[in-house]
Amino acid sequence: MSLHTLIIEPFATLAFMRAALVACLALALMNGAVGTLLVLRRMSLDGEVLSHAVMPGAAVGFLYAGPSPLWLSLGGLASGLAVAALGGLITRGGARRDAALVAFYLVALSLGVLLVAWRGSNVDVMRVLFGTVLAIDRRALLEIAAVSSIIVLVIAAFYRPLAIGAIDPGFLRAVGARAPYGALFSTLVVLALVASFQAFGTLLAVGPMLLPAAAARCWGLGAAMSMALATGFAFAASVAGLLLSYYVNLPSGPAIVLAAGLLFGISLAAANVLRRLAPIIGRNV
Amino acid sequence: MQADGRVILNNVTVRYGRRIALEAVSGEFPAGSLTAVVGANGAGKSTLLAAIAGVVRLAGGTVNCAARQRLAYLPQLAAIDCDYPLTVAELIALGGWREFGAFRSPGAALRARAAAAAETVGLAGRLGRPIGEISVGELQRALFARLAVQDAAVILLDEPFAAIDAQTLPVLLDQVTRWHREGRTVIAVVHDLDLVQDRFPLTLVLAQRCIAWGATETALPAMAA
Numbered sequence A: 001m002s003l004h005t006l007i008i009e010p011f012a013t014l015a016f017m018r019a020a021l022v023a024c025l026a027l028a029l030m031n032g033a034v035g036t037l038l039v040l041r042r043m044s045l046d047g048e049v050l051s052h053a054v055m056p057g058a059a060v061g062f063l064y065a066g067p068s069p070l071w072l073s074l075g076g077l078a079s080g081l082a083v084a085a086l087g088g089l090i091t092r093g094g095a096r097r098d099a100a101l102v103a104f105y106l107v108a109l110s111l112g113v114l115l116v117a118w119r120g121s122n123v124d125v126m127r128v129l130f131g132t133v134l135a136i137d138r139r140a141l142l143e144i145a146a147v148s149s150i151i152v153l154v155i156a157a158f159y160r161p162l163a164i165g166a167i168d169p170g171f172l173r174a175v176g177a178r179a180p181y182g183a184l185f186s187t188l189v190v191l192a193l194v195a196s197f198q199a200f201g202t203l204l205a206v207g208p209m210l211l212p213a214a215a216a217r218c219w220g221l222g223a224a225m226s227m228a229l230a231t232g233f234a235f236a237a238s239v240a241g242l243l244l245s246y247y248v249n250l251p252s253g254p255a256i257v258l259a260a261g262l263l264f265g266i267s268l269a270a271a272n273v274l275r276r277l278a279p280i281i282g283r284n285v
Numbered sequence B: 001m002q003a004d005g006r007v008i009l010n011n012v013t014v015r016y017g018r019r020i021a022l023e024a025v026s027g028e029f030p031a032g033s034l035t036a037v038v039g040a041n042g043a044g045k046s047t048l049l050a051a052i053a054g055v056v057r058l059a060g061g062t063v064n065c066a067a068r069q070r071l072a073y074l075p076q077l078a079a080i081d082c083d084y085p086l087t088v089a090e091l092i093a094l095g096g097w098r099e100f101g102a103f104r105s106p107g108a109a110l111r112a113r114a115a116a117a118a119e120t121v122g123l124a125g126r127l128g129r130p131i132g133e134i135s136v137g138e139l140q141r142a143l144f145a146r147l148a149v150q151d152a153a154v155i156l157l158d159e160p161f162a163a164i165d166a167q168t169l170p171v172l173l174d175q176v177t178r179w180h181r182e183g184r185t186v187i188a189v190v191h192d193l194d195l196v197q198d199r200f201p202l203t204l205v206l207a208q209r210c211i212a213w214g215a216t217e218t219a220l221p222a223m224a225a
Helices: A003-013 A015-040 A044-065 A069-093 A097-119 A122-130 A138-157 A159-167 A169-174 A181-204 A207-217 A223-248 A252-281 B045-053 B088-100 B108-120 B136-150 B168-181 B193-199
Strands: B007-016 B019-029 B034-038 B060-065 B071-074 B154-158 B185-189 B202-207 B209-215
Touching: A003 A015, A003 A223, A015 A044, A015 A138, A015 A159, A015 A181, A015 A207, A015 A223, A044 A069, A044 A097, A044 A122, A044 A181, A044 A207, A069 A097, A069 A138, A069 A181, A097 A122, A122 A181, A138 A159, A138 A181, A159 A169, A159 A181, A159 B088, A169 B071, A169 B088, A181 A207, A181 A252, A207 A223, A207 A252, A223 A252, B007 B045, B019 B045, B019 B060, B019 B202, B034 B045, B034 B168, B034 B193, B045 B060, B045 B071, B045 B154, B045 B185, B045 B202, B071 B136, B088 B108, B088 B136, B108 B136, B136 B168, B168 B185, B168 B193
Parallel strands: B019 B209, B034 B185, B034 B202, B071 B154, B154 B185
Antiparallel strands: B007 B019, B007 B060, B202 B209
């Protein structure tokens, strides 16, 4: 079997594999940037919580209109933004932030599952939890591509304050940059999660966002290069995961996240080896 | 710079919940003055600087600072995330944020100023280093260089000399003296009373309230009492 038949043919012959690949590429473009900012701002837990916050709203959309991507997305967007706003209030109130976030996560997840199970089948629940990357239609593809483009453009425009806010937020405020960049970023994260929702479901959506970014951060690059590498990792994991699910007949969402997890493991190990070699080869990593 | 560098406190009061951190502090830091703020732990020294910088809400009173737009504030060290992939040069250039803003990159002139500021604090050879790979003392030097780039009329330093090594201390002190000579108003929280005696013409002694405020030789003995 040639490499061509092994890697290219599944995508060349099957339309649903092609659609999944394009969707993953579009998601990778935005996930590389959003995920890197999440990791740099130390907001991985926030990302995880927001991904579940999308769930109850999406479930309400599902109850209202059945499995229509538009209503799922609108509902998810609404509840995601509501929780992001509530999360901001909690931090200001001074409650234990991590405990409060996890409480949100559990409540949102349970509420979402209950709502979907109330009117839908077990298949519907699984679909909402783990996504259906192989069932992406043209309309969903357009939605993903549009959201991804908007996010990449907004991050390009606001790159500096979004990135700097991560190092020294007090300084930004002190020099007069008082625009609500934190809220802007939370909104971007929720948008990205809603776009990923159909492909990866509420449990996995944050995976293709965080894992490639965390893997890219291991290589000691600057923020911008780290974003580029994360995008590359996200896409590589998507191709690998899709092929794995095709050949071994496994669910593709978890296969993609697992491939991303593998890349993270390799990166961690490589960073460790490089750090040990640094004194020998005389270069700092 | 002389005219607007004054900071006038009028019955400044700050509470954290029910606890009073600062009570009815009134007085004036003259333009171009160099003042040490001293007091025991919990005396409200950091709170006073935060109040002047406008980052805590006042429970009462007013802070009158005409140079609010040209005020630079260096909080205690821990606030910086050193894991962040940023070079020393980039950190220093951030001092010019007001000039280049959120959407442009620092221009060549600003980068040259940043390099010059790095040179005066002895960091010329460290410009390309990530901030995670320099020592605590070097990071504090870089933050001082960033303050220098900010070109502020009023400079607030919260324990700038805590946990600083013996090589770095004189460099930082020289920079403070240079700011004083340039006519900037400098207010620093300092723990080392000998340092205050040697280097700071004015002293404010705090214990929630203002205990003494004036020339160091007359105000500082109140600290021992």
